[in-house]
Amino acid sequence: MTSTKPTLLIIEDEPAIRSGLIDVFVYHGFEVDFAVDGEEGLSKARRxxxxxxxxxxxxxxxxxFSVLKAIRQHDAEQAVIMLTARGGDDDVIQGLSMGADDYVAKPFSVAQLVLRVQAVLRRTRSAQDEQAVLHLAQGKCVDTRNLCLTNDVDTRFTRREMDVLQYLHAHAERPVPREELLHKVWGYARDAGVETRTVDIHIxxxxxxxxxxxxxxxxxxxxxxGGYRLLRDAAG
Structure with a gap:
């Protein structure tokens, strides 16, 4: 799929919600594809x-959750926002722990959902050319390009986790507040009122x-x- 427009896949089985989301995001300049169940969605996501x-x-x-797990096994960097009808802590924690970039509970504000999608896209498109290896305390070294520990390639990070690590590494001289991470890494406005448990789960x-x-x-x-502080070694 090639386009100058941002491309969006909507995996949603409820026809009314799916149709409404398609209309909203087409209106906001997206190229939209959709799937009506998890199997079809996973097939399209893998392409x-x-x-x-x-x-x-x-x-x-x-x-x-099964679709997300399969997506993460295939592509650690794919941006995913989950939609949950329950919005309870269990669903939210499970989704974020499995690698979702964000979650939105139903019923949701269309305006809020659009803002969250735009925030995730800003983050993915504004990734800077960071140094290839982060040298941390206790001899830990992180390969930012391959999303893993340099001496343990089986220990892998999602793209969002790496963004958090890179931001903390760049500001290792001080604790970084949760709200700052939401603003700088997730791309939310400072007054967006997003709950900081998103940050806590990723940390x-x-x-x-x-x-x-x-x-x-x-x-x-x-x-x-104060927030969170990442300790570097002398090599930085």
């Missing part, structure tokens, strides 16, 4: 070429990959009342 995927959680044939995932051993964190630390 690639989409700037972002809107993925419903509750669908026939294959649920959204927890990153920490488990950097410091799988239990105990006091030595690489990615939480500063009470």
């Amino acid at each position: 690639g070429g989409f700037d972002l995927i809107l993925l419903d959680v509750m669908m026939p044939k294959l649920d959204g 927890a995932k990153i920490r488990r990959k950097l410091e799988p051993e239990s105990g006091e964190p030595q690489v990615l630390i939480t500063v009470r009342g």
Whole structure:
């Protein structure tokens, strides 16, 4: 799929919602494709070429979590926003923990959804040419281009996790507040009112990959009342 327009795949089984989303995003200048169930959605997602995927959680044939897991195994960088009818903590945490870039609970504001999609796209399109390797405390080294630890290629990061790591690394001299990460990494306006648990869940995932051993964190630390700080080694 080639186009100068941003490309969007909508995987949604409810006809009225699907039709409404297609109309809204076509109006906002997107090139839109759609799927009516999880199996069709996964097939189209695997073919690639989409700037972002809107993925419903509750669908026939294959649920959204299964689709997301398969997408992440195929492409760690694909931007995905999940749509959930329940919006409870369990759904949100599961979706973010599996690598979703964001989530939106139904019923949702169309304007809010458009803003969230635009925020994710700004993040993916404004990625800078960062240094290839981040040298962290405790001898940890992160390969930013291949999204893994340099000495453990099986420990992989999503594109969003890497964006968080790169921002924290660039500001390692101080704790970075959650709200700043939402603004700078996720692309939300400072007054958007987005809950910071999105950040907390991503930090927890990153920490488990950097410091799988239990105990006091030595690489990615939480500063009470200040946010998060990534500790670098002397090489930087």
